[in-house]
Amino acid sequence: MPASPKDPLSEDFGTLAEVVAHRARTAPDKTAVVLGEQRLDYRNLCDLMDRAASTLQTSGVQPGQTVAICAAASLEYVAAFLGALRAGAVVAPLSPSSTGESLAGMLADCDAKVLFLDAATAIAMGRTAQALTPTRVSLDGSAAGLAFMDWIAAPGATPQDVRPAPGDAFNIIYSSGTTGTPKGIVQPQELRWAQLKSRFYSGDAVTLISTPLYSNTTLVSLLPTLANGGTAVLMPRFDAEQVLKLSETHRVTHAMLVPVQYRRLMQRPDFGGYDLSSYVMKFSTSAPFAEALKAEVLMRWPGGLIEFYGMTEGGGSCGLVAHEHPDKLHTVGRPLPGHDIRLIDEDLKQVPQGEIGEVVGRSGAMMVGYHNQPGKTSEAEWWSPEGLRFIRTGDVGVFDADGFLTLMDRKKDMIISGGFNIYPSDLETEISQHPEVLESAVVGVASDRWGETPVAFVALKPDATVTAEELKAWTNAKLGKTQRLADLILLNGLPRSHIGKVLKRELRDDYGGPREQAGDTGPGDLGQSSKG
The missing domain is CATH 3.40.50.980 (Rossmann fold)
Structure with missing residues (x-):
């Protein structure tokens, strides 16, 4: 890659590979990545990047084709990720905790030409998923595939330069769906470039x-x-x-x-x-x-x-500079510079200032779409009266007079009980005021009488003594009549995704209805319940 006379980040557009190469020329001995006792400086990181890119290119991987990575964190992981980008490939980082069936679905969806993996991933994949990848490279030197250090080209290898366009795909991030094959979110080069700066x-x-x-x-x-x-x-x-x-x-x-x-x-x-x-x-x-x-x-x-x-899909994002606005900690901040955030109603019309609506946003950082799913892509878009494309978040919120956004809930999590809208976050806020509560999640469950009714799942602090029935009564005494909990379940902890999101669907699906006696775990072994 030819020498760059100035920092590539000063340009309107460039690539991550160009920037890393620039760092290797200007600060070769600077430590880039550390893991335990292992270290890579920028000189060696760039060398590994180029060697991996050279092998990808000579093995027939074309610009725009996909290279998948599914492994635990390692220095080799970072080098492989950068090498794929250097070769002009699209990177699909996959979760090692996925089931073999889910991995097979993602690999088939992105049509990965090469899979970087480790021993644990190879076991999780099973034969079905492994059959979908013609070339497997082991990042940990295990028998999961060709050893990374043996597979890459010799030191000093120089791959062919590839210059993607701003709208070309950078990576495919798969959503953390709990059923079926997750949606592949295609993020363009320009989205990542904006983040790099x-x-x-x-x-x-x-x-x-x-x-x-x-x-x-x-x-x-x-x-x-x-x-x-x-x-x-x-x-x-x-x-x-x-x-x-x-x-x-x-x-x-x-x-x-x-x-x-x-x-x-x-x-x-x-x-x-x-x-x-x-x-x-x-x-x-x-x-x-x-x-x-x-x-x-x-x-x-x-x-x-x-x-x-914000969302992995991009669109509009907000930022709360908490140390500058300690009086706005209940919000997620204001729209970032260059980000247009609006709220829309059920009829897809923009709502006036101070009214609640679904959050939609646009900026220079927006997904291309969901890979191979044009219908899902269309569902995620909202077009303004001016003809501008926005991404729908599915979140419900409201702007205050200072332009700070307060989130109410996910639109799909809002509970409609007896014709009244109930926002789970309002109930969770009240529950959290109890001194023995660690965390809580409220979901709507089916009700013959009300259509839906709220149920709370609560994890208590160590040494707490409050019972589910006592906590339910304490909470309902603080709530409006239409908000009151039908049931409250005590858990050891709330189920979460790999990035800490509470899996409310899992709670809702496992819920078996109010039990008649506290301590009866019932379906899903959820724990202590109050009486319904």
């Missing part, structure tokens, strides 16, 4: 990566760190104690954590014993971030805190 990262950034590498939540933090010449500290899996130790050891400056991770960190009695003074900025996204938890993080953890609200 993030003003929050610099060459001095040391970013802790505690979420899985296949997650969009991770990529919006990892990729800008590398593009700006910083250092990414990888974690093979989240562990609250290790987050604190790594933060202190590596003098971490940035971290993208999901709300449940912040909660687990704040709960540690030894949290205050670690030196976290190096932190410049902390981020959060992907799941609702409780107002009280934001306040606690601001009070106890040095550095700023920014919550991002």
